[in-house]
Amino acid sequence: MGKVQKKTGKGRLDKYYKLAKEQGYRARSAFKLIQLNKKYAFLETARCTIDLCAAPGGWLQVASKYMPANSVIVGVDLVPIKPIPRVVTFAADITTPHCRNLIRGELKDWKADVVLHDGAPNVGTAWIQDAYSQSELVLMSLKLAVEFLIKGGTFVTKVFRSVDYNNLIWVFNQLFGKVEATKPPSSRNVSAEIFVVCREFLAPKFIDPKFLDPRHVFKDVATGDASIDKGSSANNVQANVFQPEKKRRHRDGYADGDYILHRTINAADFVRDADPIAALGTANKIAFLTEEEKEWLAMDITSADVKANCDDLKVLGKGDFKALLKWRLALREELGLDNKTKETEEFTETVEIVEDVDEEQQISEELERLNAEAAARTKRERRRANEIKTRTIQRMQLQMTAPLDIGLDQQDLSLGGQEDMFDLGGTEKALRKKGGIDRLIGDDGNLMEDSDEEEGSEDSDEFLDSEEERERKVNGLEAELDGLYDAYQSRLRERDAKFKVVEARRKNAEREEWGGIKTKIDSDDEDEETSREEDGGWDKMQAVKEGLSDDEESSDGDTSSEEEDMSQMKGSKRVISERASHPKNTERAKLVSKLEVPVTTASTSKAAQVWFSQDVFSGLDGMDDDNDEDDQDDASMQDAQSENDWESAASDDDEDDFEVVPQEPDGDVDMWDVEGENEDELKQAKIRKLGLVTPEAVTIAQQLVNRETTKTKLINDGFNRYSLNSKDGLPSWFLDDEAKFYKPNLPITKEAVRALREKQRALDARPIKKIAEAKARKKFKAHQRLEKALKKAEGVNATADMSEREKAQQIEKLMRKGTSSGQKAKKDIKLVVAKGAHKGIKGRPKGVKGRYTMVDSRMKKELRAKKRVAKANKKRKKT
Numbered sequence: 027m028g029k030v031q032k033k034t035g036k037g038r039l040d041k042y043y044k045l046a047k048e049q050g051y052r053a054r055s056a057f058k059l060i061q062l063n064k065k066y067a068f069l070e071t072a073r074c075t076i077d078l079c080a081a082p083g084g085w086l087q088v089a090s091k092y093m094p095a096n097s098v099i100v101g102v103d104l105v106p107i108k109p110i111p112r113v114v115t116f117a118a119d120i121t122t123p124h125c126r127n128l129i130r131g132e133l134k135d136w137k138a139d140v141v142l143h144d145g146a147p148n149v150g151t152a153w154i155q156d157a158y159s160q161s162e163l164v165l166m167s168l169k170l171a172v173e174f175l176i177k178g179g180t181f182v183t184k185v186f187r188s189v190d191y192n193n194l195i196w197v198f199n200q201l202f203g204k205v206e207a208t209k210p211p212s213s214r215n216v217s218a219e220i221f222v223v224c225r226e227f228l229a230p231k232f233i234d235p236k237f238l239d240p241r242h243v244f245k246d247v248a249t250g251d252a253s254i255d256k257g258s259s260a261n262n263v264q265a266n267v268f269q270p271e272k273k274r275r276h277r278d279g280y281a282d283g284d285y286i287l288h289r290t291i292n293a294a295d296f297v298r299d300a301d302p303i304a305a306l307g308t309a310n311k312i313a314f315l316t317e318e319e320k321e322w323l324a325m326d327i328t329s330a331d332v333k334a335n336c337d338d339l340k341v342l343g344k345g346d347f348k349a350l351l352k353w354r355l356a357l358r359e360e361l362g363l364d365n366k367t368k369e370t371e372e373f374t375e376t377v378e379i380v381e382d383v384d385e386e387q388q389i390s391e392e393l394e395r396l397n398a399e400a401a402a403r404t405k406r407e408r409r410r411a412n413e414i415k416t417r418t419i420q421r422m423q424l425q426m427t428a429p430l431d432i433g434l435d436q437q438d439l440s441l442g443g444q445e446d447m448f449d450l451g452g453t454e455k456a457l458r459k460k461g462g463i464d465r466l467i468g469d470d471g472n473l474m475e476d477s478d479e480e481e482g483s484e485d486s487d488e489f490l491d492s493e494e495e496r497e498r499k500v501n502g503l504e505a506e507l508d509g510l511y512d513a514y515q516s517r518l519r520e521r522d523a524k525f526k527v528v529e530a531r532r533k534n535a536e537r538e539e540w541g542g543i544k545t546k547i548d549s550d551d552e553d554e555e556t557s558r559e560e561d562g563g564w565d566k567m568q569a570v571k572e573g574l575s576d577d578e579e580s581s582d583g584d585t586s587s588e589e590e591d592m593s594q595m596k597g598s599k600r601v602i603s604e605r606a607s608h609p610k611n612t613e614r615a616k617l618v619s620k621l622e623v624p625v626t627t628a629s630t631s632k633a634a635q636v637w638f639s640q641d642v643f644s645g646l647d648g649m650d651d652d653n654d655e656d657d658q659d660d661a662s663m664q665d666a667q668s669e670n671d672w673e674s675a676a677s678d679d680d681e682d683d684f685e686v687v688p689q690e691p692d693g694d695v696d697m698w699d700v701e702g703e704n705e706d707e708l709k710q711a712k713i714r715k716l717g718l719v720t721p722e723a724v725t726i727a728q729q730l731v732n733r734e735t736t737k738t739k740l741i742n743d744g745f746n747r748y749s750l751n752s753k754d755g756l757p758s759w760f761l762d763d764e765a766k767f768y769k770p771n772l773p774i775t776k777e778a779v780r781a782l783r784e785k786q787r788a789l790d791a792r793p794i795k796k797i798a799e800a801k802a803r804k805k806f807k808a809h810q811r812l813e814k815a816l817k818k819a820e821g822v823n824a825t826a827d828m829s830e831r832e833k834a835q836q837i838e839k840l841m842r843k844g845t846s847s848g849q850k851a852k853k854d855i856k857l858v859v860a861k862g863a864h865k866g867i868k869g870r871p872k873g874v875k876g877r878y879t880m881v882d883s884r885m886k887k888e889l890r891a892k893k894r895v896a897k898a899n900k901k902r903k904k905t
């Protein structure tokens with residue numbers, strides 16, 4: 027094309043774009059001609075070809091490649107075309123006589139075997155305008171073709187699918203023996219372009235000029251325009267030629283005679299119409315004009331987004347489109363439109379009314395077909411996803427994948443309507459409560475959207491009969507899957523809470539062993555549990571446990587522990603919930619319980635609430651719900667400590683004035699750590715990391731290993747005159763100096779020194795990190811280059827339009843590029859000393875090839891002097 031377009035869109039940089047780049051074609055469109063020629067083989071025998079609208083010259087390159095040597099190739103375009111070997115090019119408008127003259131001047135008496143036309147008007151105006159110009163351009167190219175084509179010649183042109191398409195084809199058929207429309211694989215599906223290959227030019231002696239006149243060929247006879255003079259020859263031609271028996275279909279483009287570019291529909295029409303998609307497809311705006319429509323605007327479901335979408339339908343993205351349809355469905359439900367339909371459907375017999383297939387129906391049929399195709403595609407994708415899932419699970423079973431990966435997959439798949447991934451057993455109940463599962467599960471009790479079910483049964487297809495119905499189901503399903511996901515999350519939390527409760531219980535058991543002692547120890551260390559024990563807490567708990575023994579039988583393995591927790595909870599719900607949420611805090615909490623009021627915070631008890639909301643605990647006397655009892659429990663527990671501060675605090679129902687002390691994982695260890703106590707451990711850690719670093723240490727280690735010394739002896743040796751020397755009152759300078767010499771003289775062996783030296787040498791031999799990284803980078807880049815080259819080579823190999831030899835050449839070139847380092851080898855610069863024969867000469871010294879530099883003995887000094895002067899000048903300027 028004339029204009030250099032930036033190819034940024036993902037779609038544009040497709041396979042053919044890359045292939046064109048690799049094979050040196052100026053435009054990806056070159057492959058269209060290659061493919062057309064492959065099918066119709068018109069280039070190989072052509073001696074003269076005219077390419078109309080040829081810039082940047084992709085087709086010309088192909089013509090030059092496929093046409094016999096010495097053939098004539100002429101290319102014309104509005105913009106100049108860069109020279110191509112054995113191709114003559116002009117810059118001219120093909121619709122002008124000037125262009126015709128230029129071609130005539132070039133061809134003289136010759137006739138062309140092939141006329142190519144790939145023109146596209148420079149777009150930018152309204153679509154309808156573009157389409158028309160394109161058709162007009164085609165007719166203009168045909169005009170040139172009929173003038174220059176030899177009898178039996180071929181005319182290849184690009185036509186856009188528009189209302190003029192049939193007219194053009196009709197004209198082609200009048201002038202050529204064979205007319206075929208085709209779309210080569212390299213032409214994008216999204217493009218409306220079609221290539222028409224007209225062969226066997228009839229070369230009639232006389233061609234009615236109206237055949238080549240856009241005003242006649244594209245005259246709209248279907249409008250029933252009264253102004254058309256039926257008797258005129260032009261109209262006779264049209265009437266005879268085009269025979270427009272019925273109004274042209276809207277899907278061909280804009281409806282005939284309907285050139286209104288901006289169309290507004292009423293919201294009521296959109297909502298009430300049976301075919302909302304058609305409405306969206308034809309209108310630019312949905313207006314809210316009537317009172318009723320204005321009321322809809324004020325409704326909650328009519329969000330700002332929906333309003334914005336209604337304002338400009340032509341810029342709807344997929345999400346906006348869906349949102350608008352969802353809004354329509356919601357509104358219909360709100361208005362009772364859908365219910366009504368359902369009811370009537372239930373009570374009325376289905377009567378098939380066969381109507382004349384009108385345009386609207388055809389559109390909706392086509393839409394349905396497309397939808398069905400899309401559904402089939404989705405089904406296939408789902409099946410594939412299922413296979414992947416099964417494989418992943420197998421991989422996980424073989425411990426090749428972390429379960430987390432599967433979890434992620436499952437979420438995605440389930441959101442896409444997959445069969446349920448989550449354990450629904452526990453969540454089903456919750457959903458039933460919400461009434462969600464009933465909707466999710468079909469009448470037959472099977473999970474809707476189950477991919478296997480779908481595949482096997484036609485019913486589900488029937489069920490999702492209409493587009494609306496399907497949309498609604500999908501929406502419902504999405505919502506329900508969200509619900510499922512929430513339930514799944516709460517189930518996870520639940521499991522988490524269960525774990526925490528068990529953990530708390532385990533810790534508690536440890537604590538209980540100490541309980542008896544704690545009652546006797548200093549009151550500063552008393553905790554809440556101890557306090558309960560003072561009140562006979564353990565016995566009390568046992569008694570409660572016994573009281574619960576009946577329930578135990580119906581529980582699973584974990585229940586015993588859970589119920590122990592429950593029994594504790596009965597004694598003090600708050601304490602339990604605190605533990606369940608902060609099992610690790612238990613010990614610390616005990617230490618601070620005297621200072622802080624043990625009232626749990628709302629957030630910490632949530633997990634436990636989830637856990638204890640299970641049915642298995644429902645028999646317990648409503649301690650979750652009953653605040654009064656709760657208070658009573660608290661009160662009974664606190665009676666034992668009537669003199670304690672707790673009493674008043676605990677009676678403050680759910681006040682959050684209990685501060686949980688943040689605790690580090692190894693809180694206890696830290697707590698008892700005194701300065702220097704961990705020194706040994708640190709040393710050990712250092713040794714583990716670095717090994718022994720002094721010859722003394724290695725010697726001792728060797729002695730220990732060889733049983734030349736013992737641990738006891740070493741310990742005893744530790745008590746020497748250096749170890750227990752008081753440094754109190756000594757000045758620091760003295761201590762610093764003494765530290766160098768005042769230390770035991772430990773023995774070292776030659777072996778130890780040698781071993782350390784070797785270790786050091788091994789360390790020195792290791793490449794420094796930066797070098798290692800650079801090497802790895804280099805390797806990685808080389809690998810990437812190779813991968814890229816292989817990919818390209820595959821592409822070349824898959825190209826049908828190249829001979830095996832060309833492929834081999836191309837692949838060899840690619841592989842050479844892929845295996846090279848990517849950097850050009852630096853050429854050595856030869857230094858030539860300007861002495862002897864080289865002294866004082868100008869130009870290249872004799873016998874020196876390649877790059878060289880003349881150097882002489884003065885050069886170094888002079889360069890230095892120059893630098894010195896420059897520096898001095900700079901300084902002077904500054905001052």
Ligand SMILES: C[S@@+](CC[C@H](N)C(=O)[O-])C[C@H]1O[C@@H](n2cnc3c(N)ncnc32)[C@H](O)[C@@H]1O
Pocket residue numbers: 027028029052053055056078079080081082083084085086102103104105118119120121144145146147148163
């Ligand atoms: C799709 S490009 C052609 C690409 C060409 N076949 C190739 O392979 O390189 C369409 C070209 O039509 C040219 N064109 C549009 N209107 C024209 C006119 N009236 N006369 C000549 N060229 C025209 C444009 O300048 C543009 O370069």
